Amino acid sequence: MIPFESMSTSNKDPDEVTKLLLLTARGDEAAFRDLYDLMAGSVFGLVRRVLRDPSQSEEVAQEVLVEVWRLAARFDPDRGTGKTWILTMAHRRAIDRVRSAQSAANRDTAYGVASHEPDHDHVSADVEHEFEKRQVRNAMKQLTPIQRAAVELAFYKGYTHTEVATTLEIPLGTAKTRLRDGLIHLRDALGVT
Amino acid sequence: MDANEYDNEAEIHLLAGPYALDALDDIERARFDRHLATCEPCQNETYELLATVARLGEADAEAAPPAMRDAVLAQIAQTPQVVPRSQAATSSDQRASKGRRATRWLGAAAAVLAIGAIGAGIFGVQERQSADVLTAQSQQVADLVASPDTIVRQMPMGDASSAVVMSPSKGQAMMIAQGVPALPADQTYELWTLTADGQARPAGTWVPGPNGTATVALEGDLAGTAAVAVTVEPAGGSSTPSGAPIAQVVMA
Numbered sequence: 001m002i003p004f005e006s007m008s009t010s011n012k013d014p015d016e017v018t019k020l021l022l023l024t025a026r027g028d029e030a031a032f033r034d035l036y037d038l039m040a041g042s043v044f045g046l047v048r049r050v051l052r053d054p055s056q057s058e059e060v061a062q063e064v065l066v067e068v069w070r071l072a073a074r075f076d077p078d079r080g081t082g083k084t085w086i087l088t089m090a091h092r093r094a095i096d097r098v099r100s101a102q103s104a105a106n107r108d109t110a111y112g113v114a115s116h117e118p119d120h121d122h123v124s125a126d127v128e129h130e131f132e133k134r135q136v137r138n139a140m141k142q143l144t145p146i147q148r149a150a151v152e153l154a155f156y157k158g159y160t161h162t163e164v165a166t167t168l169e170i171p172l173g174t175a176k177t178r179l180r181d182g183l184i185h186l187r188d189a190l191g192v193t
Numbered sequence: 194m195d196a197n198e199y200d201n202e203a204e205i206h207l208l209a210g211p212y213a214l215d216a217l218d219d220i221e222r223a224r225f226d227r228h229l230a231t232c233e234p235c236q237n238e239t240y241e242l243l244a245t246v247a248r249l250g251e252a253d254a255e256a257a258p259p260a261m262r263d264a265v266l267a268q269i270a271q272t273p274q275v276v277p278r279s280q281a282a283t284s285s286d287q288r289a290s291k292g293r294r295a296t297r298w299l300g301a302a303a304a305v306l307a308i309g310a311i312g313a314g315i316f317g318v319q320e321r322q323s324a325d326v327l328t329a330q331s332q333q334v335a336d337l338v339a340s341p342d343t344i345v346r347q348m349p350m351g352d353a354s355s356a357v358v359m360s361p362s363k364g365q366a367m368m369i370a371q372g373v374p375a376l377p378a379d380q381t382y383e384l385w386t387l388t389a390d391g392q393a394r395p396a397g398t399w400v401p402g403p404n405g406t407a408t409v410a411l412e413g414d415l416a417g418t419a420a421v422a423v424t425v426e427p428a429g430g431s432s433t434p435s436g437a438p439i440a441q442v443v444m445a
């Protein structure tokens with residue numbers, strides 16, 4: 001079990017993350033340490049949700065966090081928050097790893113995403129975090145089955161829209177549309193601005 | 194325009210969703226990136242959908258393995274940062290992304306720097322096997338690092354690694370580098386100090402040693418130095434840079 005002290009998911013003020021990322025871009029290592037403490041849990045959790053294997057996830061999460069340091073100057077605060085920038089990078093890295101590790105052919109093509117809830121062998125003692133999780137879960141439930149399947153296949157399993165279309169037996173154009181309107185629905189349900 | 198083209202044009206606006214979810218192949222991603230540059234509605238939608246995807250990601254947060262923190266902090270201490278696109282010479286910026294392998298470096302100088310407490314946080318403690326090549330010059334670097342107002346900046350240089358150590362109060366600066374490729378005999382590397390208004394002042398020519406390392410004291414007046422840069426010049430050096438810098442770092 002992971003000690004509660006090492007949970008780094010609480011009190012993530014988005015402005016704080018953005019501020020720390022901007023300081024990091026100027027070579028401020030102390031700011032990066034604080035940034036690490038705010039974001040490492042989210043980065044690791046996201047990568048692990050996609051890759052599942054803990055040691056591979058640790059390796060990729062570590063790479064992502066070092067990239068955050070290295071590329072911080074590329075972050076543009078006009079294009080979204082620091083948190084989005086970091087988690088976008090984390091997701092892309094995890095997806096790249098999935099895609100390089102398994103060709104589309106031998107990825108498990110059975111549609112079993114709904115059962116791919118995260119493992120609950122880790123502590124999620126943080127109330128705020130539980131609330132966030134429930135919000136996402138509830139927002140997901142409001143999607144149509146096809147929207148939800150499309151979004152989950154892409155997000156959690158790294159499927160391309162072509163693979164989403166094949167797996168769900170829908171035309172490619174429909175897959176694109178479902179990925180978009182599914183996310184738009186989630187955006188509104190989660191109050192993302 | 195034929196109907197097919199029209200379909201493609203209309204369809205591209207749909208790609209913000211798959212794009213935000215990393216569900217495009219490389220070609221489509223590049224195509225949508227180009228589209229994004231000119232389509233404001235898609236820009237706004239993409240930022241929002243990326244933020245939405247980040248929210249999905251956040252819901253999965255869990256405690257990171259405790260050992261990862263030390264590993265990451267040790268690694269960033271020896272990882273040069275890219276400079277902002279606006280300040281970077283394109284060539285050094287692009288090559289910096291290939292340069293990750295080149296970040297284990299500075300055996301001797303880093304060991305010295307690690308002893309000087311100010312430098313310790315910058316380079317991290319390295320393997321000590323190169324301690325036998327400690328030179329008078331690295332002692333000079335260490336002395337410089339010990340100055341209270343010293344600024345140390347990593348300066349990505351293609352696949353090589355370098356750093357500039359500067360003490361405004363002492364009016365001294367040094368560049369240390371490793372993995373620097375040798376040049377043909379008719380060329381030399383040249384250092385420049387750049388003022389805030391963009392004036393480049395020659396700060397000395399140098400060539401790497403046989404092992405690709407260099408420890409060089411910057412020449413000339415350092416007052417008003419906002420950045421330090423390196424160019425490749427004809428042997429003997431130039432009084433103004435003849436090409437784009439291969440490395441550049443903001444010292445402010």
Ligand SMILES: [Zn+2]
Pocket residue numbers: 205206228232233234235236
């Ligand atoms: Zn558009």
